[in-house]
Amino acid sequence: xxxxxxxxxxxxxxxxxxxxxxxxxxxxxxxxxxxxxxxxxxxxxxxxxxxxxxxxxxxxxxxxxxxxxxxxxxxxxxxxxxxxxxxxxxxxxxxxxxxxxxxxxxxxxxxxxxxxxxxxxxxxxxxxxxxxxxxxxxxxxxxxxxxxxxxxxxxxxxxxxxxxxxxxxxxxxxxxxxxxxxxxxxxxxxxxxxxxxxxxxxxxxxxxxxxxxxxxxxxxxxxxxxxxxxxxxxxxxxxxxxxxxxxxxxxxxxxxxxxxxxxxxxxxxxxxxxxxxxxxxxxxxxxxxxxxxxxxxxx
Ligand code: CP
Numbered sequence: 001x002x003x004x005x006x007x008x009x010x011x012x013x014x015x016x017x018x019x020x021x022x023x024x025x026x027x028x029x030x031x032x033x034x035x036x037x038x039x040x041x042x043x044x045x046x047x048x049x050x051x052x053x054x055x056x057x058x059x060x061x062x063x064x065x066x067x068x069x070x071x072x073x074x075x076x077x078x079x080x081x082x083x084x085x086x087x088x089x090x091x092x093x094x095x096x097x098x099x100x101x102x103x104x105x106x107x108x109x110x111x112x113x114x115x116x117x118x119x120x121x122x123x124x125x126x127x128x129x130x131x132x133x134x135x136x137x138x139x140x141x142x143x144x145x146x147x148x149x150x151x152x153x154x155x156x157x158x159x160x161x162x163x164x165x166x167x168x169x170x171x172x173x174x175x176x177x178x179x180x181x182x183x184x185x186x187x188x189x190x191x192x193x194x195x196x197x198x199x200x201x202x203x204x205x206x207x208x209x210x211x212x213x214x215x216x217x218x219x220x221x222x223x224x225x226x227x228x229x230x231x232x233x234x235x236x237x238x239x240x241x242x243x244x245x246x247x248x249x250x251x252x253x254x255x256x257x258x259x260x261x262x263x264x265x266x267x268x269x270x271x272x273x274x275x276x277x278x279x280x281x282x283x284x285x286x287x288x289x290x291x292x293x294x295x296x297x298x299x
Contacts, residue, residue: 007118008126011136011177022292029288040070041299045102052078052108065290093117103298124297139174141289156183163189164220216251240264
């Protein structure tokens, strides 16, 4: 592996082989199902989940992944921590380390927050989403989901669309890095005002034209909490509507949470709508992928 494996901060730090090793380990854990009688590489270790922003999937899956590896976890949430009294992120992390945790999983609004913490603490740090730039465990679990769907080790030859509010999406930025390293051709789709040109791949505002040529499409949530603004015609132009889905046979992904009826129609979001709807497979892959990362860094 080229990656030092001390922290998991960005897919920029990993090469294609590093990703594939972790993805294969995640697939192994997926094959083991929900059993708890696996080896327990985290036995006797406590992982701190430091979440300064809200989360359902990422936080719960890190907790479950830790427990399935035989470890234990504690959760510290921004709203109830002393960060609400002005304590810095680094001080918060140093205090958790002083209590003896074996690793820190962190979600924060600062773009460089996780790297700054990694520079100050001696335990592994895992980026569970930072600012609008990086969500590397999500991108790795998306790659696990897609490679298993296509039955391949990598994504060479696949054309994948990421659609919606690209401007505010750390999922999009990390996926561009990860999917490209695995050989996929990625097109970002959205209205011009939500489509930055500096993400490093081709862009389009013509969803129908892109949809006709892709093998997978990842719909993104419009992030109203980050002041995203969309026009009245957003669903019609950029939503995966029933009409669009009827003529599309590729894989459907969404990292969640979903704005049902906006970026994806209610019926299309339901997994029974299509054998190619991978939205809940992504969530299941999330536990296994985080197990692979925790085992590698801390186990
Ligand atoms: N996909 C994702 O990061 O979801 P949560 O915000 O619920 O963790």
